[in-house]
Amino acid sequence: MDKQTVTIYDVAREAAVSMATVSRVVNGNPNVKPATRQKVLDVIDQLDYRPNAVARGLASKKTTTIGVIIPDLTNSYFSELARGIDDVALMYKYNIILASSDENHDKELQVVDNLTAKQVDGIIFMGNQVSKDLRDAFNRANAPIVFAGSVDPEHQSPSVNIDYVAAVTDAVAKLVGRGNRRIAFVTGSMDESINKDYRLKGYKQALSSKRIGYDEGLIFQTDYSYKAGYALAKALQDVKATAAFVGDDELAAGVLNGLTDAGVKVPEDFEIITSNDTRFTEISRPTMSSITQPLYDIGAVSMRLLTKLMNNEEIGDKTVVLPYGLKKRQSTK
Structure with a gap:
């Protein structure tokens, strides 16, 4: 069936329901039984029905x-x-x-x-x-x-x-340039493409360009939350990291306060660069260096x-x- 010619009538006939029911489903009206809604949605899918936006707008002032x-x-x-x-x-x-x-x-x-x-x-x-x-x-x-x-x-x-690979490469290269050899990579789940395929790639590029070996023990994946960052302070000290790139500002604020409360001085003993330049970077003490994004x-x-x-x-x-x-x-x- 040519999708240009598919009408609400065709959907109603195919789904064996009234046109009013199809209309309710299309307009997101909750007064339709779940099984009926699913049947209508399946037919809409099958026929590739697209309500005429102009007609729909006129009918419902949408x-x-x-x-x-x-x-x-x-x-x-x-x-x-x-x-x-x-x-x-x-x-x-x-x-x-x-x-x-x-x-x-x-x-x-x-x-x-x-x-x-x-x-x-x-x-x-x-x-x-x-x-x-x-x-x-x-x-x-x-x-x-x-x-x-x-x-x-x-x-x-x-x-x-933005170019996440280039941005993280630059940020981590800055940390290396200031003498850090053990730089932690702290971010959300590695199931997320932005972390696995982009940020991690930038991190690895920066290390290899400075001839520093990649160490799996410096990679930390966690939730994007203040609490998760705070809890990481001990682990970061245990692996003898002296700096961290962090993939979220709230997470970075947690890392910063966790380290500070553990007696680690930032930036004298530990440097942090975060990634989104949101208001967390300005309201933390010390304020946080960051990748900036528009x-x-x-x-x-x-x-x-x-x-x-x-x-x-x-x-x-x-x-x-x-x-x-x-x-x-x-x-x-």
């Missing part, structure tokens, strides 16, 4: 709606990105549905399916891990998706970020890229790389 999936609402990195997304969405008079996945894989799948049921016109994804299940859910959504401040390891979806711009450019995809405009490069910098503060000598 405007273009964007789903924004954020892994952690409390993390300044994501909230700063969200500000840039929101401002551009406002400019285009788009509605935003902000959905938090709490860095939980099952919840992430549920969030994507909920957004699909609400027939969002586009999705901005900020997570760092794309499983096969999630990829399938994205395909079911049948709407353009842009990765903001995160990476798509398979380069299937457009993304906006977080607001990453969000804004992601939203603008999504508008182009939704309007079927020509886009040049699917991966937009914005410039980064290094900001020297008090946590490095």
